[in-house]
Amino acid sequence: MYKLRNVKKDLERVLLQVQKPARYTGGEIGSIVKDASKVDVRFAFCFPDVYEVGMSHLGMKILYAMQNAREDCWCERVFAPDADMEAIMREKGIPLYGLESLDAIADFDIIGFTLQYEMSFTAILNMLDLAGLDIHAANRKNLWPIVVAGGPCACNPEPIADFIDLFLLGEGEELNLELIDLYKSCKLAGESKASFLRKAAQIEGVYVPSLYEVSYHDDGTIRSVLPKDGAPGVVHKRIVKDLDKVFYPEQFVVPFTQAVHDRAMVEVLRGCIRGCRFCQAGFIYRPFREKHGDTVNKNAKALCDNTGYDEVSLTSLSTSDFSELEPLLNEMLAWTEPDAVNIALPSLRVDNFSKELMERVAAVRKSSLTFAPEAGTQRMRDVINKNVTEEEVLHTCQTAFEGGYTSVKLYFMLGLPTEQDEDVAGIIHLAQKVVDLFYHLPNKPKGKGVNVTVSVACFVPKPFTPFEFEPQDTMEELNRKQKILLETVSSKKISVKYHDSPTSFLEAALARGDRRMCPLVEYAWQAGSKLDGWNDYFRAERWYEGAKACGLDLAFYANRRRAYDEVMPWDHLDYGVSKAFLIRENQLAHRDTTTPNCRQKCAGCGANGLLGRACFG
Amino acid sequence: MAELFHTTVRVFFRKEGRIKYISHLDIVRCVSRALKRSKLPVWHTLGFNPHIYITFALPLALGYESTCESMDFRLTEELPMETVVSRLNEVFPEGLTAYAAAPAVQKPEEIAWADYEITQEFDRFDGDEVAAALEKWCGRSEIPVRKKGKKGERVIDAAPHFQIQKVEAQGNSLHFDMRAAAGSTLNINPTLLLDAFAEETGFRADWMRVVRTAILTKKLKNFK
Ligand code: SF4
Numbered sequence: 046m047y048k049l050r051n052v053k054k055d056l057e058r059v060l061l062q063v064q065k066p067a068r069y070t071g072g073e074i075g076s077i078v079k080d081a082s083k084v085d086v087r088f089a090f091c092f093p094d095v096y097e098v099g100m101s102h103l104g105m106k107i108l109y110a111m112q113n114a115r116e117d118c119w120c121e122r123v124f125a126p127d128a129d130m131e132a133i134m135r136e137k138g139i140p141l142y143g144l145e146s147l148d149a150i151a152d153f154d155i156i157g158f159t160l161q162y163e164m165s166f167t168a169i170l171n172m173l174d175l176a177g178l179d180i181h182a183a184n185r186k187n188l189w190p191i192v193v194a195g196g197p198c199a200c201n202p203e204p205i206a207d208f209i210d211l212f213l214l215g216e217g218e219e220l221n222l223e224l225i226d227l228y229k230s231c232k233l234a235g236e237s238k239a240s241f242l243r244k245a246a247q248i249e250g251v252y253v254p255s256l257y258e259v260s261y262h263d264d265g266t267i268r269s270v271l272p273k274d275g276a277p278g279v280v281h282k283r284i285v286k287d288l289d290k291v292f293y294p295e296q297f298v299v300p301f302t303q304a305v306h307d308r309a310m311v312e313v314l315r316g317c318i319r320g321c322r323f324c325q326a327g328f329i330y331r332p333f334r335e336k337h338g339d340t341v342n343k344n345a346k347a348l349c350d351n352t353g354y355d356e357v358s359l360t361s362l363s364t365s366d367f368s369e370l371e372p373l374l375n376e377m378l379a380w381t382e383p384d385a386v387n388i389a390l391p392s393l394r395v396d397n398f399s400k401e402l403m404e405r406v407a408a409v410r411k412s413s414l415t416f417a418p419e420a421g422t423q424r425m426r427d428v429i430n431k432n433v434t435e436e437e438v439l440h441t442c443q444t445a446f447e448g449g450y451t452s453v454k455l456y457f458m459l460g461l462p463t464e465q466d467e468d469v470a471g472i473i474h475l476a477q478k479v480v481d482l483f484y485h486l487p488n489k490p491k492g493k494g495v496n497v498t499v500s501v502a503c504f505v506p507k508p509f510t511p512f513e514f515e516p517q518d519t520m521e522e523l524n525r526k527q528k529i530l531l532e533t534v535s536s537k538k539i540s541v542k543y544h545d546s547p548t549s550f551l552e553a554a555l556a557r558g559d560r561r562m563c564p565l566v567e568y569a570w571q572a573g574s575k576l577d578g579w580n581d582y583f584r585a586e587r588w589y590e591g592a593k594a595c596g597l598d599l600a601f602y603a604n605r606r607r608a609y610d611e612v613m614p615w616d617h618l619d620y621g622v623s624k625a626f627l628i629r630e631n632q633l634a635h636r637d638t639t640t641p642n643c644r645q646k647c648a649g650c651g652a653n654g655l656l657g658r659a660c661f662g
Numbered sequence: 663m664a665e666l667f668h669t670t671v672r673v674f675f676r677k678e679g680r681i682k683y684i685s686h687l688d689i690v691r692c693v694s695r696a697l698k699r700s701k702l703p704v705w706h707t708l709g710f711n712p713h714i715y716i717t718f719a720l721p722l723a724l725g726y727e728s729t730c731e732s733m734d735f736r737l738t739e740e741l742p743m744e745t746v747v748s749r750l751n752e753v754f755p756e757g758l759t760a761y762a763a764a765p766a767v768q769k770p771e772e773i774a775w776a777d778y779e780i781t782q783e784f785d786r787f788d789g790d791e792v793a794a795a796l797e798k799w800c801g802r803s804e805i806p807v808r809k810k811g812k813k814g815e816r817v818i819d820a821a822p823h824f825q826i827q828k829v830e831a832q833g834n835s836l837h838f839d840m841r842a843a844a845g846s847t848l849n850i851n852p853t854l855l856l857d858a859f860a861e862e863t864g865f866r867a868d869w870m871r872v873v874r875t876a877i878l879t880k881k882l883k884n885f886k
Pocket residue numbers: 331332333643644646647648649650651652653654659660661
């Protein structure tokens with residue numbers, strides 16, 4: 046039934062003119078090619094960034110394999126072309142296409158985007174446009190393509206509500222399949238797009254923004270968000286209750302050209318017990334659930350066998366919190382060592398392990414150790430509930446130095462709520478203590494100096510965190526604090542790197558933005574924003590001009606404190622964590638008081654409601 | 663980990679279709695992963711970070727196809743060569759096809775020539791017109807071309823290092839065979855010559871297909 050425009054011939058004529066053509070050809074091991082005439086639903090899984098970034102993303106790999114496991118559905122991958130390829134595609138009239146079939150995606154059934162970070166919003170518009178589609182959902186009248194989006198930024202999707210037909214909240218495994226089932230039946234019955242959307246809104250986890258009306262107070266805050274056509278007043282995110290039973294791919298698409306993370310990956314757990322108050326992932330992925338060690342081991346073995354990767358990573362927000370880690374590693378080493386496969390443990394706390402075990406996994410083989418104290422003083426770390434003490438930081442560094450490392454990278458945030466100048470200086474003081482520690486070690490690596498890199502990001506308040514009420518420091522204030530940092534440094538062994546404050550400011554505005562921002566996103570795209578996650582392509586001016594043209598005050602979104610009772614643009618979306626809990630946590634933060642982690646004591650966030658039982662025990 | 667290796671096998675394979683856009687470096691990585699998937703008893707380097715050791719006789723330029731590529735690796739056990747071929751084909755990506763395997767005979771240094779089949783298409787020119795110009799251009803006693811090397815750019819006389827044959831024009835396309843110097847001492851890429859030709863005459867192809875069909879030794883015997 047499908048006869049779409051195929052771009053294979055057009056590509057032949059242009060691919061040798063672009064950088065790294067391997068990104069645009071498909072045909073990788075593990076990529077799935079089907080007979081288009083035998084499927085009912087064609088799905089374009091779009092990652093709004095370049096191939097190397099998108100191909101590193103685990104969520105895409107899971108959903109790709111899972112959808113293709115259905116006989117009636119063919120899911121293809123689509124990435125944002127780099128600037129040189131885009132220019133050629135526009136010049137030659139080559140539309141955006143799926144990497145498996147090389148068919149233009151404009152006539153696919155469903156186009157799905159993953160929303161990983163706010164600065165990729167304009168890339169979505171650009172990809173819709175490159176596909177030859179109208180960027181506005183309301184102007185796309187046909188049932189196909191339906192444009193959907195999920196991923197972490199779907200927890201406040203309002204700044205792109207005009208462009209996307211529906212959002213998928215929470216974990217996608219079950220939700221995507223239910224959506225495809227509904228779509229298929231509506232398509233076969235010849236139903237309209239409007240009717241499909243009304244029905245889709247009844248699926249738990251589906252948010253159809255056009256079915257909600259937003260009204261505002263005179264001061265610009267939201268008065269109400271009201272559903273219509275039977276849409277639910279609150280949309281609840283979906284989770285998978287049992288990670289041992291959920292689909293996990295046995296095969297990945299193995300890119301020819303190197304991706305950012307180019308290895309087998311096995312997810313070991315979801316959620317996080319820690320509750321760091323600045324961390325959105327720590328809240329929106331609750332509750333904490335683990336796989337069994339056996340499942341992880343089985344997944345890892347299958348993936349390595351089928352992909353030929355020589356490295357497998359155990360991924361999660363905090364792999365140290367996996368309760369069966371040590372037995373799992375022993376089980377895995379039994380086959381990884383003879384097969385010459387490395388085990389990588391990203392985000393691992395080095396001090397939890399026996400030295401012998403650490404030496405056998407890849408985490409110790411890197412030349413530089415990274416560690417994230419996030420704040421420089423104990424008071425500040427208590428405010429953000431980052432349960433790390435100075436002693437632990439120093440102990441970890443000592444272990445590393447004794448193990449032969451001479452380079453340490455420490456991550457911090459600037460502009461945290463309640464931050465004083467002494468907290469800022471505290472960042473450098475902590476780094477200095479690490480330097481001093483090195484020189485006082487009797488068994489330090491011989492003949493070498495130490496190198497401590499302090500990497501400082503600007504704090505961005507995010508929805509569904511206890512800091513969703515907080516103002517972001519103004520750019521002037523952040524710049525002033527950056528100066529304090531530099532002035533406090535007195536050792537040549539310390540180097541300071543900080544992130545650009547305009548990007549953080551725009552992130553803050555978009556993260557907590559509302560629907561009135563849609564014209565701004567469109568303006569920025571029209572003005573040339575398309576890969577704003579890349580410094581080379583990012584221009585803040587486009588956004589400032591756009592805000593002026595659209596009559597928006599970005600400071601209203603970024604730098605304003607919200608009252609606890611203000612209606613947030615995302616209040617009609619429920620991620621399991623209650624607003625009452627976020628308010629409680631916010632108040633504790635202002636009293637410099639920590640909250641124990643979920644394993645020590647349940648803080649009553651409400652996320653266990655998604656499981657229908659207590660999270661632990 | 664085996665300390666000793668049995669034989670160095672040379673596997674001959676084709677590289678055809680869209681995989682031509684995969685660079686040599688990426689092919690090396692891709693093949694080493696394929697070897698891993700194949701579970702063939704392949705020798706790994708020793709040391710802290712053991713990896714499969716593969717070498718390629720004559721890297722193929724990005725965008726070229728080939729029916730005569732070869733790569734070498736070492737086996738730690740004796741195996742029928744047909745098994746090596748079939749196990750590789752089970753795990754190769756679309757476009758790579760192994761067709762023979764044998765213990766390596768010659769050293770890559772013995773490679774002197776390579777044969778190519780070339781098709782060019784022109785949006786704005788007639789094939790006959792280009793054919794005439796090309797034959798004239800190639801027929802000169804001296805053909806200076808600029809070649810980039812490790813020591814920067816230099817001008818060499820390409821005339822003794824290549825020849826074209828069987829030039830056939832059809833509509834707006836052109837087809838011919840080329841034999842050109844190949845190997846580690848002097849490697850002349852058809853693209854280098856055709857770029858120089860286009861620069862001097864204006865006949866730049868809008869599309870081109872190059873297939874390497876043979877790798878030859880000094881005595882013009884197939885590299886084995
Ligand atoms: S319900 Fe309790 S244990 Fe579960 S995530 Fe929330 S605070 Fe943690």
